[in-house]
Amino acid sequence: MPPVSAHAGGCQCGAVRFSVTRLGRGSICHCRMCQKAFGGFFGPLVTAHNAVWSRGEPKWFQSSNAARRAFCGDCGTPLAYETRFGLELAIGAFDHPEHAAPEIQVNPHDKLPFFDGLTALPMREETSDEWRDFLAGIHSNQHPDHDTADWPPRGDK
Protein backbone atom coordinates (compact mmCIF):
# COMPACT_ATOMS: atom_id res chain seq x y z
CA MET A 1 0.00 0.00 0.00
CA PRO A 2 1.25 3.53 -0.67
CA PRO A 3 2.32 5.71 2.25
CA VAL A 4 -0.54 7.46 3.99
CA SER A 5 1.01 10.80 3.09
CA ALA A 6 0.60 10.03 -0.62
CA HIS A 7 -2.05 11.49 -2.83
CA ALA A 8 -4.09 8.74 -4.48
CA GLY A 9 -6.73 8.53 -7.13
CA GLY A 10 -7.89 6.63 -10.16
CA CYS A 11 -10.61 6.07 -12.68
CA GLN A 12 -14.34 5.82 -12.11
CA CYS A 13 -14.56 2.01 -12.29
CA GLY A 14 -11.45 1.42 -10.16
CA ALA A 15 -9.50 -0.68 -12.69
CA VAL A 16 -6.67 1.89 -12.71
CA ARG A 17 -5.34 3.56 -9.54
CA PHE A 18 -2.38 5.87 -9.00
CA SER A 19 -0.38 7.16 -6.09
CA VAL A 20 1.92 10.17 -5.98
CA THR A 21 4.14 11.42 -3.17
CA ARG A 22 4.39 15.06 -4.18
CA LEU A 23 2.25 17.37 -6.25
CA GLY A 24 3.57 20.36 -8.16
CA ARG A 25 1.59 23.22 -9.60
CA GLY A 26 -2.03 22.70 -10.59
CA SER A 27 -3.34 24.35 -13.75
CA ILE A 28 -6.27 24.55 -16.07
CA CYS A 29 -5.45 24.51 -19.77
CA HIS A 30 -7.92 26.06 -22.20
CA CYS A 31 -6.36 24.65 -25.38
CA ARG A 32 -8.64 22.82 -27.79
CA MET A 33 -6.66 19.60 -27.39
CA CYS A 34 -7.27 19.56 -23.63
CA GLN A 35 -10.94 20.47 -24.16
CA LYS A 36 -11.35 17.51 -26.49
CA ALA A 37 -9.36 15.04 -24.40
CA PHE A 38 -11.50 15.81 -21.34
CA GLY A 39 -14.77 16.42 -23.20
CA GLY A 40 -14.89 19.63 -21.14
CA PHE A 41 -14.20 23.34 -21.10
CA PHE A 42 -10.52 22.92 -20.11
CA GLY A 43 -7.96 20.37 -18.98
CA PRO A 44 -7.43 20.32 -15.18
CA LEU A 45 -3.93 18.98 -14.52
CA VAL A 46 -1.44 18.90 -11.68
CA THR A 47 2.26 18.10 -11.97
CA ALA A 48 3.00 14.75 -10.33
CA HIS A 49 6.38 13.78 -8.88
CA ASN A 50 7.14 10.09 -8.27
CA ALA A 51 3.76 8.85 -9.47
CA VAL A 52 3.12 5.10 -9.69
CA TRP A 53 0.22 3.11 -11.12
CA SER A 54 -0.85 1.21 -8.01
CA ARG A 55 -3.54 -0.89 -9.71
CA GLY A 56 -3.81 -1.74 -13.39
CA GLU A 57 -2.32 0.27 -16.23
CA PRO A 58 -3.90 3.06 -18.23
CA LYS A 59 -4.23 3.09 -22.01
CA TRP A 60 -2.39 5.87 -23.83
CA PHE A 61 -3.29 8.03 -26.83
CA GLN A 62 -0.47 9.88 -28.56
CA SER A 63 -2.28 13.18 -29.13
CA SER A 64 0.77 14.67 -30.89
CA ASN A 65 4.41 13.68 -31.21
CA ALA A 66 5.08 15.81 -28.14
CA ALA A 67 2.42 14.52 -25.76
CA ARG A 68 0.41 11.46 -24.83
CA ARG A 69 -2.71 11.14 -22.72
CA ALA A 70 -3.66 8.32 -20.35
CA PHE A 71 -7.17 7.02 -19.68
CA CYS A 72 -8.87 3.93 -18.30
CA GLY A 73 -9.66 1.52 -21.14
CA ASP A 74 -12.57 0.05 -19.16
CA CYS A 75 -14.47 3.20 -18.13
CA GLY A 76 -12.78 6.03 -20.04
CA THR A 77 -11.80 8.37 -17.19
CA PRO A 78 -9.05 10.72 -18.44
CA LEU A 79 -6.10 10.24 -16.09
CA ALA A 80 -2.89 11.90 -17.24
CA TYR A 81 -0.97 14.01 -19.74
CA GLU A 82 2.71 13.26 -20.31
CA THR A 83 5.49 15.09 -22.16
CA ARG A 84 9.27 15.13 -21.93
CA PHE A 85 8.77 17.68 -19.14
CA GLY A 86 7.03 15.09 -16.99
CA LEU A 87 3.68 13.66 -15.95
CA GLU A 88 0.56 15.61 -15.02
CA LEU A 89 -2.48 13.95 -13.49
CA ALA A 90 -6.16 14.82 -14.00
CA ILE A 91 -7.33 16.76 -10.95
CA GLY A 92 -10.84 15.27 -10.99
CA ALA A 93 -9.43 11.74 -10.86
CA PHE A 94 -7.88 12.27 -7.41
CA ASP A 95 -9.69 10.87 -4.38
CA HIS A 96 -9.49 14.39 -3.00
CA PRO A 97 -9.48 16.84 -5.90
CA GLU A 98 -9.93 19.63 -3.38
CA HIS A 99 -6.25 19.15 -2.42
CA ALA A 100 -5.07 19.98 -5.95
CA ALA A 101 -6.40 23.47 -6.54
CA PRO A 102 -5.17 24.94 -9.83
CA GLU A 103 -3.01 28.03 -9.44
CA ILE A 104 -2.73 29.13 -13.03
CA GLN A 105 -4.64 29.04 -16.32
CA VAL A 106 -2.89 28.68 -19.65
CA ASN A 107 -3.62 28.95 -23.37
CA PRO A 108 -6.24 31.69 -23.15
CA HIS A 109 -6.56 31.91 -26.96
CA ASP A 110 -8.88 28.89 -26.90
CA LYS A 111 -10.71 29.95 -23.74
CA LEU A 112 -14.45 29.52 -24.23
CA PRO A 113 -16.31 32.85 -24.40
CA PHE A 114 -18.55 31.94 -21.45
CA PHE A 115 -15.75 30.68 -19.17
CA ASP A 116 -15.46 33.87 -17.15
CA GLY A 117 -19.16 33.67 -16.23
CA LEU A 118 -19.03 30.06 -15.03
CA THR A 119 -18.78 30.80 -11.34
CA ALA A 120 -21.84 33.07 -11.44
CA LEU A 121 -24.27 30.45 -12.76
CA PRO A 122 -27.48 29.83 -10.80
CA MET A 123 -28.00 26.57 -8.91
CA ARG A 124 -30.71 24.37 -10.38
CA GLU A 125 -33.05 22.83 -7.84
CA GLU A 126 -34.53 19.54 -9.06
CA THR A 127 -37.55 18.70 -6.98
CA SER A 128 -39.85 16.75 -9.31
CA ASP A 129 -41.06 13.35 -8.11
CA GLU A 130 -39.51 11.79 -11.20
CA TRP A 131 -36.09 13.21 -10.32
CA ARG A 132 -36.36 12.21 -6.63
CA ASP A 133 -37.25 8.64 -7.64
CA PHE A 134 -34.36 8.60 -10.07
CA LEU A 135 -31.86 9.67 -7.40
CA ALA A 136 -33.29 7.26 -4.83
CA GLY A 137 -32.80 4.34 -7.20
CA ILE A 138 -29.12 4.93 -7.93
CA HIS A 139 -26.66 2.24 -6.88
CA SER A 140 -23.23 3.51 -7.83
CA ASN A 141 -20.63 1.32 -9.53
CA GLN A 142 -17.94 3.93 -8.91
CA HIS A 143 -14.77 3.08 -7.00
CA PRO A 144 -14.74 4.81 -3.58
CA ASP A 145 -12.45 7.77 -2.91
CA HIS A 146 -9.81 5.73 -1.09
CA ASP A 147 -7.57 2.77 -1.91
CA THR A 148 -9.11 -0.68 -1.63
CA ALA A 149 -7.41 -4.04 -1.08
CA ASP A 150 -9.73 -5.80 -3.54
CA TRP A 151 -11.86 -4.39 -6.30
CA PRO A 152 -14.58 -4.89 -7.29
CA PRO A 153 -15.88 -5.92 -3.86
CA ARG A 154 -16.68 -9.60 -3.50
CA GLY A 155 -20.14 -10.74 -2.43
CA ASP A 156 -22.99 -8.27 -2.28
CA LYS A 157 -22.35 -4.69 -3.22
Next chain:
Amino acid sequence: MDRYAMEVSGGCQCGAVRYHATEMFDNSHICHCRMCQKAMGNIFAALVAAPRESITWTRGTPARFRSSEHVDRGFCDKCGTPLFYDNTEGPRVNFTIGSLDHPELFPPHANTGQEGQVPWFETLTIIESGGATETGQEAWASAIKQTNHQHPDHDTSNWP
Protein backbone atom coordinates in the same frame (compact mmCIF):
# COMPACT_ATOMS: atom_id res chain seq x y z
CA MET B 1 -36.83 22.00 -21.16
CA ASP B 2 -37.35 22.93 -24.80
CA ARG B 3 -36.00 21.24 -27.90
CA TYR B 4 -35.08 22.98 -31.10
CA ALA B 5 -33.80 22.06 -34.56
CA MET B 6 -30.04 22.32 -34.94
CA GLU B 7 -27.43 20.36 -36.87
CA VAL B 8 -24.54 19.51 -34.57
CA SER B 9 -21.59 17.16 -34.83
CA GLY B 10 -18.94 16.07 -32.42
CA GLY B 11 -16.70 13.23 -31.42
CA CYS B 12 -13.60 12.09 -29.62
CA GLN B 13 -10.07 13.44 -29.81
CA CYS B 14 -8.69 10.73 -32.12
CA GLY B 15 -11.75 10.76 -34.43
CA ALA B 16 -12.60 7.05 -34.14
CA VAL B 17 -16.06 7.94 -32.80
CA ARG B 18 -18.21 10.71 -34.33
CA TYR B 19 -21.86 11.66 -33.79
CA HIS B 20 -24.44 13.93 -35.34
CA ALA B 21 -27.74 15.26 -33.99
CA THR B 22 -30.53 17.15 -35.72
CA GLU B 23 -32.19 18.53 -32.59
CA MET B 24 -30.93 19.76 -29.24
CA PHE B 25 -32.36 20.57 -25.83
CA ASP B 26 -31.75 23.91 -24.14
CA ASN B 27 -30.41 22.23 -20.98
CA SER B 28 -26.72 23.16 -21.19
CA HIS B 29 -25.36 22.87 -17.63
CA ILE B 30 -22.41 21.88 -15.51
CA CYS B 31 -22.65 19.11 -12.89
CA HIS B 32 -20.34 19.04 -9.87
CA CYS B 33 -21.43 15.66 -8.50
CA ARG B 34 -18.65 13.28 -7.57
CA MET B 35 -19.67 10.76 -10.21
CA CYS B 36 -19.48 13.34 -12.98
CA GLN B 37 -16.13 14.60 -11.67
CA LYS B 38 -14.70 11.09 -11.74
CA ALA B 39 -16.12 10.17 -15.15
CA MET B 40 -14.57 13.31 -16.64
CA GLY B 41 -11.36 13.42 -14.56
CA ASN B 42 -12.40 17.02 -14.12
CA ILE B 43 -13.76 19.53 -11.65
CA PHE B 44 -17.26 19.21 -13.15
CA ALA B 45 -19.01 17.73 -16.20
CA ALA B 46 -20.28 20.07 -18.92
CA LEU B 47 -23.35 18.57 -20.58
CA VAL B 48 -26.03 19.36 -23.14
CA ALA B 49 -28.63 16.90 -24.42
CA ALA B 50 -30.03 15.78 -27.74
CA PRO B 51 -33.24 13.76 -28.17
CA ARG B 52 -32.23 10.10 -28.45
CA GLU B 53 -34.01 9.62 -31.79
CA SER B 54 -32.21 12.61 -33.35
CA ILE B 55 -28.73 11.12 -32.81
CA THR B 56 -26.72 9.23 -35.44
CA TRP B 57 -23.35 7.65 -34.70
CA THR B 58 -21.63 8.58 -37.94
CA ARG B 59 -18.29 6.88 -37.28
CA GLY B 60 -17.43 4.07 -34.91
CA THR B 61 -19.25 3.03 -31.76
CA PRO B 62 -18.73 4.53 -28.31
CA ALA B 63 -17.72 2.29 -25.41
CA ARG B 64 -19.97 2.41 -22.35
CA PHE B 65 -19.38 2.14 -18.61
CA ARG B 66 -22.49 1.57 -16.48
CA SER B 67 -21.69 3.97 -13.65
CA SER B 68 -24.93 3.06 -11.84
CA GLU B 69 -27.96 0.98 -12.70
CA HIS B 70 -29.59 3.86 -14.52
CA VAL B 71 -26.72 5.52 -16.27
CA ASP B 72 -24.13 4.72 -18.94
CA ARG B 73 -21.08 6.91 -19.49
CA GLY B 74 -19.90 6.85 -23.09
CA PHE B 75 -16.29 7.23 -24.18
CA CYS B 76 -13.89 6.39 -26.98
CA ASP B 77 -11.89 3.30 -26.06
CA LYS B 78 -9.10 4.33 -28.47
CA CYS B 79 -8.34 7.77 -26.98
CA GLY B 80 -10.50 8.02 -23.83
CA THR B 81 -12.53 11.16 -24.61
CA PRO B 82 -15.66 11.21 -22.42
CA LEU B 83 -18.58 11.53 -24.85
CA PHE B 84 -21.90 11.34 -23.00
CA TYR B 85 -24.04 10.75 -19.93
CA ASP B 86 -26.97 8.50 -20.84
CA ASN B 87 -29.89 7.81 -18.51
CA THR B 88 -30.77 4.71 -20.50
CA GLU B 89 -34.43 4.85 -19.43
CA GLY B 90 -34.81 8.46 -20.55
CA PRO B 91 -35.59 10.17 -23.86
CA ARG B 92 -32.32 12.08 -24.24
CA VAL B 93 -28.56 11.64 -24.23
CA ASN B 94 -26.38 14.35 -22.67
CA PHE B 95 -23.25 14.95 -24.72
CA THR B 96 -20.08 16.31 -23.13
CA ILE B 97 -19.91 19.88 -24.40
CA GLY B 98 -16.16 19.70 -24.97
CA SER B 99 -16.63 16.83 -27.43
CA LEU B 100 -18.90 18.93 -29.65
CA ASP B 101 -17.21 20.53 -32.66
CA HIS B 102 -18.47 23.92 -31.46
CA PRO B 103 -18.61 24.00 -27.66
CA GLU B 104 -18.80 27.80 -27.79
CA LEU B 105 -22.43 27.48 -29.00
CA PHE B 106 -23.56 25.88 -25.73
CA PRO B 107 -22.98 28.23 -22.81
CA PRO B 108 -24.20 26.53 -19.62
CA HIS B 109 -27.22 28.02 -17.83
CA ALA B 110 -27.06 26.28 -14.45
CA ASN B 111 -25.05 24.32 -11.90
CA THR B 112 -26.17 20.94 -10.57
CA GLY B 113 -24.73 18.44 -8.10
CA GLN B 114 -23.37 21.20 -5.90
CA GLU B 115 -22.77 18.73 -3.03
CA GLY B 116 -19.62 17.69 -4.91
CA GLN B 117 -18.41 21.17 -5.79
CA VAL B 118 -14.71 21.74 -5.07
CA PRO B 119 -14.24 24.44 -2.41
CA TRP B 120 -12.15 26.63 -4.73
CA PHE B 121 -14.60 26.56 -7.65
CA GLU B 122 -15.47 30.24 -7.17
CA THR B 123 -11.84 31.23 -7.76
CA LEU B 124 -11.39 29.26 -11.01
CA THR B 125 -12.00 32.16 -13.33
CA ILE B 126 -9.71 34.58 -11.54
CA ILE B 127 -6.54 32.56 -11.07
CA GLU B 128 -3.44 33.92 -12.76
CA SER B 129 -3.21 33.63 -16.51
CA GLY B 130 0.09 32.20 -17.75
CA GLY B 131 -0.50 33.06 -21.37
CA ALA B 132 -0.15 30.87 -24.42
CA THR B 133 2.04 27.81 -24.83
CA GLU B 134 3.71 29.78 -27.61
CA THR B 135 5.05 32.37 -25.19
CA GLY B 136 8.67 31.40 -24.71
CA GLN B 137 8.03 27.88 -26.02
CA GLU B 138 7.69 28.54 -29.74
CA ALA B 139 9.41 25.31 -30.81
CA TRP B 140 7.25 23.26 -28.48
CA ALA B 141 3.99 24.83 -29.65
CA SER B 142 5.04 24.46 -33.28
CA ALA B 143 5.86 20.75 -32.82
CA ILE B 144 2.39 20.14 -31.37
CA LYS B 145 0.63 22.04 -34.16
CA GLN B 146 2.49 20.18 -36.90
CA THR B 147 1.97 16.70 -35.46
CA ASN B 148 -1.46 17.13 -33.92
CA HIS B 149 -3.36 13.80 -34.07
CA GLN B 150 -6.66 15.32 -33.01
CA HIS B 151 -9.65 15.06 -35.33
CA PRO B 152 -10.60 18.52 -36.71
CA ASP B 153 -13.72 20.27 -35.47
CA HIS B 154 -15.84 19.31 -38.47
CA ASP B 155 -17.03 16.08 -40.08
CA THR B 156 -14.57 14.34 -42.43
CA SER B 157 -15.34 11.83 -45.18
CA ASN B 158 -12.23 9.79 -44.38
CA TRP B 159 -10.23 9.60 -41.19
CA PRO B 160 -7.36 9.30 -40.54
